Amino acid sequence: MAKFQFKLEPVLFQRRIEEERCQRDLAKSLRERMILHTQLRHMQQRVTQAKQSLTNGLVGVVDMTGVSSFARYSGQVRQRAHAFVMKLAGVEKQIDSARQTLIEASRRRKALELLRDKHYEAWKKRLAKREAAEMDEIAVQRYAYQHMMIGSE
16 A cells, blocks of 8 residues: 655654754743742842841840841842843743744644645545546456356356
8 A cells, every 4th residue: 555755744854843942942941030030039038037137136236237237238139139130031032032933833833734634635535536446447347357258158
């Protein structure tokens, strides 16, 4: 029996590879965003803990060195947090871009798969038609052979 061969199979293979590459790129950007969110959350927790320590230190004699240290620390954390937020904004743009690229790669792959499916269906119809014609030919030959045998008796 004949085997279906899609002439554009190598192109389809390349499109699948491209789609997988786009998926990896998106996953990498999503992981980077998750890491940045985790770091920001940890910074916020440390600032909250430092505020609680400072609040507890304000009872009785006030430690001005501690207050000064907290002010410096909170300023530094605010700068680092701002840098993380800016980096996060860049990562969000990368994520949007990677999603769009992945959508386009998926669309291109699916279009080629649809073409392959149409070619396969057309191939199946041609094969069925050819098999039906062969069966008709066999039936005609059998009929002719049987009439030849009856006529020669």
